[in-house]
Amino acid sequence: MTPWVFIGVAVVMSIAAIRLVTTKNLVHGALYLVVTLMGVAVVFLLTAAEFVAWVQVLIYVGAVIVLLLFGLMLTKAPIGRTALDNDRRGFAALVALGIFAVTGTVLWTSFEGKEIQVGHSVTTEQLGTELFTRFVLPFEVVSVLLLAALVGAVILAKRD
Amino acid sequence: MPVQWVLLLSAFLFSVGIYGVLARRNAVIVLMSIEVMLNAVNINLVAFNALLQETHLMGQIFALFVITIAAAELGVGLAIVILIYRNRTTVSIDEVSLMKW
Numbered sequence: 156m157t158p159w160v161f162i163g164v165a166v167v168m169s170i171a172a173i174r175l176v177t178t179k180n181l182v183h184g185a186l187y188l189v190v191t192l193m194g195v196a197v198v199f200l201l202t203a204a205e206f207v208a209w210v211q212v213l214i215y216v217g218a219v220i221v222l223l224l225f226g227l228m229l230t231k232a233p234i235g236r237t238a239l240d241n242d243r244r245g246f247a248a249l250v251a252l253g254i255f256a257v258t259g260t261v262l263w264t265s266f267e268g269k270e271i272q273v274g275h276s277v278t279t280e281q282l283g284t285e286l287f288t289r290f291v292l293p294f295e296v297v298s299v300l301l302l303a304a305l306v307g308a309v310i311l312a313k314r315d
Numbered sequence: 316m317p318v319q320w321v322l323l324l325s326a327f328l329f330s331v332g333i334y335g336v337l338a339r340r341n342a343v344i345v346l347m348s349i350e351v352m353l354n355a356v357n358i359n360l361v362a363f364n365a366l367l368q369e370t371h372l373m374g375q376i377f378a379l380f381v382i383t384i385a386a387a388e389l390g391v392g393l394a395i396v397i398l399i400y401r402n403r404t405t406v407s408i409d410e411v412s413l414m415k416w
Contacts, residue, residue, distance in 0.1 A: 158317075172331040181343065198361075259326045263319050266319050266322060
């Protein structure tokens with residue numbers, strides 16, 4: 156059953172991603188982004204990453220989307236094709252198609268016949284043990300970086 | 316489940332994100348497209364973690380780090396966008412060309 160779930164989710168999130176980059180209404184774009192991010196969370200669940208999937212739902216669908224909607228709300232944006240897209244659309248589509256063709260064929264031919272065996276999902280306990288023993292230094296560095304980004308964002312957006 | 320499907324999905328999402336970054340004018344939509352690209356990378360990391368049965372779970376932990384960095388990047392990015400809007404009353408990245416040779 157897993158392959159069919161994956162195909163369904165992949166189709167839905169691909170369509171949502173395309174609608175995100177072609178939509179004429181910015182708020183609709185943010186809602187299409189929600190569909191894509193939820194699809195990514197389902198793909199994480201299908202590839203044995205339970206904790207990462209719930210982090211994805213919490214951080215992205217919970218926090219990032221709210222942040223983006225606030226950004227849209229605070230910046231009045233005109234609506235319509237010419238206001239949202241620039242005139243290099245054909246060139247951009249060419250570049251994107253080229254990158255998809257190259258990476259797609261390389262990945263497709265290099266991993267022929269390899270199957271993902273999902274026996275049991277990785278538990279939060281395993282992940283937490285690894286994170287706080289082997290990867291504790293990068294973890295602390297990332298927390299300092301988050302603090303720096305927080306202070307930077309406040310200083311930038313503050314009215315003086 | 317063949318790993319190729321997951322990799323192809325991630326390549327597709329990455330290309331869609333690149334199109335969004337190159338073709339859109341609004342800075343907030345460009346930030347959304349960057350988020351889509353980062354998520355495509357995360358799908359790859361988690362898929363390889365499951366494929367290689369990685370004992371130290373490096374793929375998943377790296378995906379967690381990428382999510383954290385993406386949140387920090389978005390916070391600072393939106394602060395800059397709001398600052399630009401306050402000064403120039405536009406968020407169109409074609410009109411903000413002061414530092415372009």
